[in-house]
Amino acid sequence: MSAAVRTVAAPAVAARRGEALAGAVAAEWTRLVSIRTTWWTLLAGVLLMAATSAQLAIYAQNSNTSADPTDDRGIVTAGSVAIDALDLTQYAVLALGLLAITTEFTSGTIRSTLTATPSRGTVLAAKAVVTGAVTFAYGLLLGLIGVAVAVPVLGPWGRTPVAATVGDVLAVAAYLALVGVLALGLGAVLRSAVLTLIVLLAVLMIVPLSLQEPDITVLTRIADGFPGVAGRHFMTGDGDPYPAVVGLLVLAGWAAAALAAGRWALRRRDA
């Protein structure tokens, strides 16, 4: 009997993996929606986005002192306001990503999770699928809210070209999904919510900002390799120093690396 079990054909193994992943995804979805923290976090992100993008839109409007819309600082797009508002808003998404794994460690439920799904890779993949999908959809919502708030506040100083705005909203969603997954992977390595948040803060803001500060080319180029900066290049679509799509790939690389590190840590360490 054991011989029969061991010599399962490759397609059967693949089917079995798929089945295990589907089950694990369903379980992660149940875990996510069954705690109130999730809903509060989502609400907090919405409020942050609305408040921040209103504030940024007021700044943009205020710096335009002339009555002539073609004068002064000029016109901004509502999409760019939404993108700028992410500096703060993204923390709601980061919390969602990292809490998906760190609460399992702090509450001890990781043991029942791994008992039900012994493959560490499958558990993390399921969490990544759920986190990625939810934060992408949520990112679309946030992007739309940012735009919707910015448009009336900007008034004549704002523009909302349809194609570009749709692009901006999609870019916001993609960015948030990727940093959400990055937070998840990092959480799997560090196991502590506070520690993960500190490292995220350092990697997304503090370190690249300090590198950019002295305005030395080499340091600025290094900063361009950090996920937050790369994500920004991607969302704003500026071609310097690399095309927008490279920014997306750099950010995706960070997310993939964090997941790989998380899987390695889950496999190697006792639960």
Place this chain on the structure above:
Amino acid sequence: MITLRGLTKRFGPVTAVDDLTVDIAPGRVTGFLGPNGAGKSTTMRMVLGLDAPTAGRALVAGRPYRELRRPLHEVGALLDARAVHPARSGRAHLLALARSNGIPGRRVDEVLALAGLDDRAAAKPGRALSLGMAQRLGIAGALLGDPPVLMFDEPVNGLDPDGVRWIRELTGRLAAEGRTVLVSSHLMSEMEQTAGHLVVIGRGRLIADAPVGELLATGGSVRVRGPQPEGLSRLAARLTAEGAAVDGDGAGGFTVTGVTAGRVGDLAYELGVVLHELTPVTATLEQAFMELTADAVEYASGVAR
């Protein structure tokens, strides 16, 4: 069937489990006994693939846990009942576990009922569960996949007398259905009534792996009385020579440990000593356990013996 082969776990300088080789057979409740820190929980975690063994193997139905396809259908385990998310309801906790193994949602209601948790209790968030409720929830989780192998780590912890009786009946019933049931405890009195077989460990090492009755005999003694003081002292001398411990006045009789009543009778016949009483005195499991683990208690109490 749970198979442990040379199972060893070290945490730095601490050897929590030391070269454990045991088979836990189906169809009976196996008590897993040992003083605090003996390595019971660590052993169970290794069986579940949660801790990687430093050496040796732990197999369930002949396979390492991590290779099991839908493990909840193969093994049900209660480890730490307190390990529930503080804000998630018990029902959602079970539902997530069920979904991961393709178990239908209605099975969640079944096991909740089996564990004696009503709708109100199942809707409570983890932080609002009493220890007894959490324990019942953990057992409900173990039963989800109707598995042939069950492991409960200190299941009676925190349960009221009703709950204790429930566990006793449940484990007995599960074993009677032909399942492998491993229940850890340091409460001997509990095991005496539930378990048919005992695995005793101390400081991670196997101390005993035997039917309850046999262990009781180990700690037991034999009371001997007879009308011939001279004959009794010859018998006592002979028993001592065989390595048994004789205790009591040689006049009317004595108590001997470390030998069976049958052997004492044989020797009396051989020596031509008349006996009026030859009574095996079974120890309580408590006494047997104390004797077995006397050398292995990690945290010996400060009270003088």
